[in-house]
Amino acid sequence: MSFQQWLSMGGYGFYVWAAYGMTALLLAGEVLYLIQQRRARLRTLRRLARMNRSESR
Amino acid sequence: MFRAFRTVLMRDITLAMRRRTDVFTTLFFFIIVISLFPLGVGAEQQTLRFIAPGVAWIAALLASMLALERLFASDYADGTLEQMMLTPQPLAVLVLGKVAAHWLLTGLPLVLIAPLVGLQYYLPPDATRTLVLSLLVGTPVLSLIGAIGAALTLGLRGGGILISLLILPLYIPVLVYGAGAVMASGDELGNVQAYFLLLSAFLILALIFSPWATAAALRISVE
Amino acid sequence: MKQGAHANQGVHVKLNLFRFASPAAFYPLAGRLIPWFWALALPSIAFALYWGFFHTPEILSEQKQYYRIIFPHVGAAWMSMWLYVVMVGWAAVGLVFNTRLSFMMASATAPTGALFTFLALWTGAFWGKTSWGTWWDWDPRMTSELILLFLYIGYMALQSAIDDTRRADRAAALLAIVGLICVPIIFWSINCPDPTQCAALHQRSSLEHVERNILVAMFVMAFGFWMYSFAVILMRLRNIILARERHASWVMQLPEVGR
Numbered sequence: 001m002s003f004q005q006w007l008s009m010g011g012y013g014f015y016v017w018a019a020y021g022m023t024a025l026l027l028a029g030e031v032l033y034l035i036q037q038r039r040a041r042l043r044t045l046r047r048l049a050r051m052n053r054s055e056s057r
Numbered sequence: 058m059f060r061a062f063r064t065v066l067m068r069d070i071t072l073a074m075r076r077r078t079d080v081f082t083t084l085f086f087f088i089i090v091i092s093l094f095p096l097g098v099g100a101e102q103q104t105l106r107f108i109a110p111g112v113a114w115i116a117a118l119l120a121s122m123l124a125l126e127r128l129f130a131s132d133y134a135d136g137t138l139e140q141m142m143l144t145p146q147p148l149a150v151l152v153l154g155k156v157a158a159h160w161l162l163t164g165l166p167l168v169l170i171a172p173l174v175g176l177q178y179y180l181p182p183d184a185t186r187t188l189v190l191s192l193l194v195g196t197p198v199l200s201l202i203g204a205i206g207a208a209l210t211l212g213l214r215g216g217g218i219l220i221s222l223l224i225l226p227l228y229i230p231v232l233v234y235g236a237g238a239v240m241a242s243g244d245e246l247g248n249v250q251a252y253f254l255l256l257s258a259f260l261i262l263a264l265i266f267s268p269w270a271t272a273a274a275l276r277i278s279v280e
Numbered sequence: 281m282k283q284g285a286h287a288n289q290g291v292h293v294k295l296n297l298f299r300f301a302s303p304a305a306f307y308p309l310a311g312r313l314i315p316w317f318w319a320l321a322l323p324s325i326a327f328a329l330y331w332g333f334f335h336t337p338e339i340l341s342e343q344k345q346y347y348r349i350i351f352p353h354v355g356a357a358w359m360s361m362w363l364y365v366v367m368v369g370w371a372a373v374g375l376v377f378n379t380r381l382s383f384m385m386a387s388a389t390a391p392t393g394a395l396f397t398f399l400a401l402w403t404g405a406f407w408g409k410t411s412w413g414t415w416w417d418w419d420p421r422m423t424s425e426l427i428l429l430f431l432y433i434g435y436m437a438l439q440s441a442i443d444d445t446r447r448a449d450r451a452a453a454l455l456a457i458v459g460l461i462c463v464p465i466i467f468w469s470i471n472c473p474d475p476t477q478c479a480a481l482h483q484r485s486s487l488e489h490v491e492r493n494i495l496v497a498m499f500v501m502a503f504g505f506w507m508y509s510f511a512v513i514l515m516r517l518r519n520i521i522l523a524r525e526r527h528a529s530w531v532m533q534l535p536e537v538g539r
Contacts, residue, residue, distance in 0.1 A: 010345035012410055019349045019406040023356070023399055027508065030395060034515045041522040045537045048526065205458060209451045213441050223434040223455060226427050227462050230469035237473055251475040259465075270458060277450040 061146040065154030072131075073162050083124045083163045084170060090116040091174055102179045109178035110239035113188055117167050117196060118228050124163040125203040125224075126217050128155060129275070133211050139279060148272035156204045156268065164196030187242035187249060194256040195235040201267035202227050208274035231259060301379045303521045304530045310514040317511035324504030332497035346410035350494070353403035355502040356396045357421075359509060360428055363393035367435070368460045371453030383449035384524065386456065387439060388517040392509055394432035400425045420471040427466055431459045445524065 009016045073080060094112050095105055132138040132155075141151050171192055175185030206224035210216050234255045241247030300306050332351045367389040374382035404422050405415045416422065435452050442448035472478035490498075525531050 009348070012346035015346055015406045015410050016348055019352060019403040022402050023352045026395055026399060030392065030512055031515075034512065034519060037519050038515070038522070041519055042536055045522065045526055045531065045534075049532050049537055052532070205454075209438060209455055210441070215441060219437060219441055222430070222437055226430045226434065226466065227458070229427065230462075230465050233469040233473050234475070237475075241474070248476050255475055266461075270454070274451065274454055277447060277454060280447075 058146065058150050061144075062150050062154045062157075065141075065151050066158050069155055069158030070161065073158070079124075079127060080162050080166065083120050084166045086123060087116050087120040087167055088170065088173065090119060091177060095177065105178040106180060106243075109174060109180055109184070110188065110236040112178070113171065113174045113192075113239075114195075114232050114236040117192060118199065118225070118232060120167060121164060121196060121199040122203060122221050122224060123217065124159065125200075125207040125220055128159050128204060128207040129211055130216075133279070138275070142275065142279060148275065149268035152204065152208075152271045152275070153264075153268040156200050156271070159204070160197050160200040164192075164200055167196060168192045181243070184239055184242050188239045190253070191235045191238045191256060194253065194260055195231050198231050198256070198259050198263045199228060201263040202231075204271045205267060205274055208271045208278060211275070211278040231256070234259075301377075301381050303381050303384065303525050304528065306381055307518055307521050307534075310518055314511050314514050317507050317514070321504050321507035321511055324500050324507060328497050328501035328504055331493065331500065335493050335497075346407070347494070349403055349407045349410065351497050351501045353400060353407050354498050355505040356399035356403060357425060358502050359505045360393055360397035360400050360425060362506070363389050363396065363509060364428060364431065364456075364460065364463075367393060368456045371456045375450060375453050375457075380449075380524075383453065384517055384520045385513075386453060387449070388513045388520055390432055390436050390439075391516065392512050394429060394436065396505070396509075397425055397429045397432060401429065420467070423470045424467045427470070428463075431456075431463070434459070 007013055091112065094108065098104060098108065129138060132141070142148055144151070168189055171189045172185055174180070174188065175182070180188070203220070203224050206220040206227075209223065210219050213219060234252050238249055238252035238256065241249050241252060300309060328351060332348055367386050370382045370386040370389065373379065374386060401422065404425065408417065408422070409415050435456050438455055439448045439452040442451060522531065531537065
């Protein structure tokens, strides 16, 4: 069958893709959020480390 | 041990009697919620009779939950709670005393005012009687489970809403079977006894486990 | 002589296990594990998607294409329940052994569990609309998922409402344990609101009647979600450690920090 046909999932395209779409969105979103959170925390730690070093001079 | 229980019970009741408005606010909250539904849903007899068990029970849940904040708050604030935790008496027993007092002051009045619901919602006398009895068995369970929530959220801002968020899911079985009992009493084929057996089982389980869990929660919150 | 040697070995093993109970020791270990879980998760999910979309029988016909929703739905539902048990497990370990890391694991698990619970509800709504005709109908399984979502949110709310980390961890842990104990009772009461009879829409389906290819896709996707959970939870755990342990010297000496 054609790609169009496959995409429409026998008429249920909206439902199937809404379900899969949200799943993909949230799972990917969670990962991206955690990566960004890690970067932010490392930035804070580096700033802290710099402050400590400059204090101890 | 029983003396410790009785002492705490009498103390809490005496203190509450000095500030009687607290007792009445819970009661009037219940009455107001009960009175709001016919205004919002329409006063048609059939409808009201149908929704009465659920409405009465939900109002009882909410009223019971509002009163929970005060269960440990004042004792926590003035240091009495810490003193209680230092006594040789098992904390669970003291907790049971406080919860018993709490129920007598907030749960029991709901049981006694329940016939009013029967009146406002056109319930047949059988259903009203079942409602009163189900509340009698069920509201202590609400107080017992709620005490755990009150102990966990001791001294936190947003306490009341937070308790609701934590405790309402745990109230669901009591709600389902309490309201169910009243609905079954309207059915000739309904087996009301089965509901009461379940509610009694919940009460016994709650009596055994909840004071102990509440005591553990208090230790976590106060140490 | 022999007994003494054995006793020594026992102590040696016990010390070894607890060695990883400190955030400092577990942080690098978690870092090394994460890529492996991604290596397991991504191919599994990809395979499940491929199998589910291209190898399941068209016998089920054009009219039933929507059944593909079941793959993420079942996986998410299983994960939502499993992760709650895992969360309570770590909470209990924390309360018993008083180890900080256990509480951090429980906190790391909660958001992912809540996410899967929401996904179970979301995909469940689309499944319901296509196979039964309604978005929602209070059937016991879906209602139970809703309650589970409340339990997760309650846990996270209580933790964030308490400023003192130690009290927050332990209070939320106790709440989670109480929740787990009540869960069977809650689920049962929703399933059997009339004590004399229990009914459910989901109960009609039993795994024996499901076609083999569908089962394969379902299980592989659930496995993929499980590996994903490991990866994501360990990532979150490392972030939690970075935040909570930032005053510890070992953190300052991490390669990613010290420049």
